[in-house]
Amino acid sequence: MGETEDQQTAEQPEQAQAKEFNPRELRVSDAEREHVVGLLQKAIGRGMLDLDEFTERTDIALAARNRGQLNAVLADLPGLTHRDAVPVQQYAQPAYPDPAGYPPPPPAPRQWGSGQHLELKSHGSTLKRSGRWLVPPHVSVRNKYGETKLDFTEAQVLEPVVQVDLDTKWGSVELVIPEGAAVDVNAINEIKWGSLEDKTNTNGYAGTPRFVLTGRVHGGSLTIRHPRRGFFG
Numbered sequence: 001m002g003e004t005e006d007q008q009t010a011e012q013p014e015q016a017q018a019k020e021f022n023p024r025e026l027r028v029s030d031a032e033r034e035h036v037v038g039l040l041q042k043a044i045g046r047g048m049l050d051l052d053e054f055t056e057r058t059d060i061a062l063a064a065r066n067r068g069q070l071n072a073v074l075a076d077l078p079g080l081t082h083r084d085a086v087p088v089q090q091y092a093q094p095a096y097p098d099p100a101g102y103p104p105p106p107p108a109p110r111q112w113g114s115g116q117h118l119e120l121k122s123h124g125s126t127l128k129r130s131g132r133w134l135v136p137p138h139v140s141v142r143n144k145y146g147e148t149k150l151d152f153t154e155a156q157v158l159e160p161v162v163q164v165d166l167d168t169k170w171g172s173v174e175l176v177i178p179e180g181a182a183v184d185v186n187a188i189n190e191i192k193w194g195s196l197e198d199k200t201n202t203n204g205y206a207g208t209p210r211f212v213l214t215g216r217v218h219g220g221s222l223t224i225r226h227p228r229r230g231f232f233g
Contacts, residue, residue, distance in 0.1 A: 024068030036061045036070055037132075041156060043077050044134075051118070051134055058132065122146035122171065130176075132156060139164045143171035143220070151176040153227045157209045166215035166222065168194070174223045175211065182207025183224050190216035199225040 037058055044054045057073040064070040117138030120127055123146055130151035137159040141148055143166075150164075153176055166173060166188065177183060182202035194217040213222075 022068075024066060024071075026067045028064055028067055028070050032067075032070060033062055033064060036064075036074060037156075039074060039077075041158075045158070048077055051136065054134060058134075062132070120148065120150075122148050130154070134158070135162055137162055141166050141168065141173060141215075143168040143173055145169070146171045147174075148172070149174045149176070151227075152181070152209075152211070153178050160208050161210050161212060164211055164213050166213060166217060168215075168217045168220045168222065170219040172221045172223070173217070174225070176225055176227055177202075177209075177211060179226055180207060182210050184210065184212045185224075187212060187214040188217065188222075189214070190218065191222075192216070193219040194221055196222045197224070199223065 040049065040054055040057055040061065043049045044051070049057070061070060061073050064073075117140060118134075118136050119140040119142065120129070121142040123144045126147045126149075127143075128149045128151070130149070131154055133155050135152060135155045135157045139150075139162060141150070141164065148168075148171065150173075164175070175183070177200060181200075182205045183198060183200060185196060185198060185203050188196065196217060
């Protein structure tokens with residue numbers, strides 16, 4: 001028996017629904033992810049995000065596979081939108097409010113205060129930072145009987161000058177700075193039963209970013225170097 005007219009009519013909406021495409025599912029490229037991370041950097045500079053929020057959203061943006069996931073990290077940030085992302089109001093249930101109704105962002109960016117810094121502690125253990133991590137203008141390293149390695153090669157440095165305050169006792173600290181950067185170790189006030197080795201030979205020279213080291217190295221080692229080149233580098 002052939003299908004009745006009612007059966008054919010009932011199947012048509014299902015067929016039409018199967019052909020619909022949600023713009024949120026459009027795949028995103030590495031360039032789009034990098035663009036959104038740049039917008040998140042502007043947001044933290046304007047005081048709309050703190051360090052933890054920036055790190056969390058950056059991880060989401062870099063792992064995003066489609067525009068819905070990518071735009072979600074920007075939707076509640078006024079004045080910051082992904083140039084190619086689908087507007088939030090088109091979503092059925094947006095993760096954040098529609099930014100269109102927000103007032104424009106404040107004209108002046110936030111200035112970092114002396115108390116806003118990153119403190120890293122290592123006691124009898126190994127602590128490493130590498131890859132894409134956020135570097136505020138002030139970093140404190142507290143190392144006791146441990147090992148600390150800070151690789152700034154791919155880090156997102158917020159200011160051209162970064163103060164790194166060291167308090168190292170019977171531990172080792174290794175700093176890897178990118179090509180074109182420089183260090184200043186003249187403010188290290190104590191090296192006792194320890195060593196300081198600057199393999200970059202950039203102390204006192206101009207460079208961006210510039211890492212100004214202060215504090216002490218007691219019974220340990222401080223090594224500063226550029227990233228190791230490949231076999232054909």
